[in-house]
Amino acid sequence: MGISRHATAHWEGDLKSGRGQLSTPQSGLMDNTRYAFNSRFGDEKGTNPEELIAAAHAGCFTMALSAKLTEAGHPPTTLDTRAEVDLSMEGGPSLSQIRLKVNAQVPGIDDAKFQAIAKDAKENCPVSKALSAVPISLEAKLLG
Template identity: 45%
Template sequence: MKRNATAIWKGSLKEGAGVLTTQSKTLENTQYSFKSRFEEGVGTNPEELVAAAHSGCFTMQLSAYVTEEGFEIESIETKCIINLVEGTILSSHLTVAAKIAGISNEKFQELVTKAEKNCPISKLLNSEIVSEANLV
């Protein structure tokens, strides 16, 4: 399976702006800019999108592990904070609140750790990056 998204940027870093479109069209010409990334402008930013991807991926992975263990999930809510400092993402912090019938805290923590290590986005955050570029 392959998924894609496209970014189009016009102008300089600080005065320019861009739009993002995802394959599913959930994001379609969604604006982003220097202000939405580093100040308080309208639109999204790459770190917010990484946070959404990591919280969503982790939550699905945790759901799979909890279900495999035979527990019934009422809800799992995960907040992700991406920490960007001086141009480097230093960390992704996941905060989880779950309602799962009959699970012990020990088992829950074990499954959280397993999901944290094995969700595809967790693995991506520590992976090789490949690019190909053409001038048009």
């Protein structure tokens, strides 16, 4: 049996004027974090599903990349990943694109090998696999 994690969502009211709260009970990362129509489609303070997907993808990809680099004999010094998730409104809301951007310090590796390992991590981390219906691009930079 695998590992199961959960989060909760509570919503009150209609779509545009309603408000909700999201919670990740195990980590406490988001105890009762607000979300609403305007935090998703506007600039109101609060989170939204796309931001949470971006956080999950950045974290999963970064851990996968660290594991694959270490397996290849090149444990990273640092990995800094930004995930950008685009929400398109054409034909109804849908995720239209995800961009992963990673800056890495990895001693003793050449760029070609680093790029190949980063691509493999992008294609095989569990969140990338779950989001495979959405185009995912990767910009991987080897620093120093």
